[in-house]
Amino acid sequence: RKEVEQDPGPFNVPEGATVAFNCTYSNSASQSFFWYRQDCRKEPKLLMSVYSSGNEDGRFTAQLNRASQYISLLIRDSKLSDSATYLCVVNNKDSSYKLIFGSGTRLLVRP
Amino acid sequence: SQTIHQWPATLVQPVGSPLSLECTVEGTSNPNLYWYRQAAGRGLQLLFYSVGIGQISSEVPQNLSASRPQDRQFILSSKKLLLSDSGFYLCAWEFGLAGVAGELFFGEGSRLTVL
Numbered sequence: 001r002k003e004v005e006q007d008p009g010p011f012n013v014p015e016g017a018t019v020a021f022n023c024t025y026s027n028s029a030s031q032s033f034f035w036y037r038q039d040c041r042k043e044p045k046l047l048m049s050v051y052s053s054g055n056e057d058g059r060f061t062a063q064l065n066r067a068s069q070y071i072s073l074l075i076r077d078s079k080l081s082d083s084a085t086y087l088c089v090v091n092n093k094d095s096s097y098k099l100i101f102g103s104g105t106r107l108l109v110r111p
Numbered sequence: 112s113q114t115i116h117q118w119p120a121t122l123v124q125p126v127g128s129p130l131s132l133e134c135t136v137e138g139t140s141n142p143n144l145y146w147y148r149q150a151a152g153r154g155l156q157l158l159f160y161s162v163g164i165g166q167i168s169s170e171v172p173q174n175l176s177a178s179r180p181q182d183r184q185f186i187l188s189s190k191k192l193l194l195s196d197s198g199f200y201l202c203a204w205e206f207g208l209a210g211v212a213g214e215l216f217f218g219e220g221s222r223l224t225v226l
Binding site: 034041042043044045046049087098099100101102103104 | 147153154155157160199201214215217218219220222
């Protein structure tokens with residue numbers, strides 16, 4: 001079983017739609033959680049950290065469910081510029097705190 | 112502010128040829144440094160990481176090696192490339208906070224095609 005699993009997509013949604021991605025992690029000792037964004041043929045960049053209490057940054061909301069071992073990313077009012085691959089990232093003490101990346105979920109926002 | 116430079120951006124190499132990818136970080140001291148590879152349509156695979164000069168940890172057995180000759184310089188090498196070495200190589204750094212991995216800052220990547 002992969003340490004971090006994501007639905008590869010693609011999620012194809014119209015502008016203005018709300019879309020949500022889930023990510024599951026296998027190691028209950030995971031301690032920190034992040035969402036990264038990767039544009040086509042570009043490097044990944046941090047989108048947001050995921051806190052236990054959940055956090056919101058404009059149109060983006062991240063949630064953590066430790067009991068079920070998943071994190072989620074909600075994007076409201078999708079823009080064309082949101083089209084990208086979203087990578088779920090976790091770290092844990094067992095892996096010396098190295099970040100473990102999921103394979104990503106691809107989002108396509110159409111006009 | 113901190114910056115990361117990685118080069119070359121693109122290269123096409125024949126099987127059996129050597130490889131050298133270089134990465135430098137500016138504006139910070141004693142960063143943790145990483146080399147990742149991303150195969151087409153797949154996630155990032157951690158290849159090497161370093162917490163200091165001369166300190167290299169390898170994550171997977173492979174045809175590649177890494178070196179850190181200076182605090183802010185990280186080099187990925189191979190003596191003889193294989194077809195399976197093709198991919199998108201990413202160097203990354205983070206602040207060297209002991210024991211905690213935080214935000215990674217990636218270079219723009221090096222796209223390697225082995226023919």
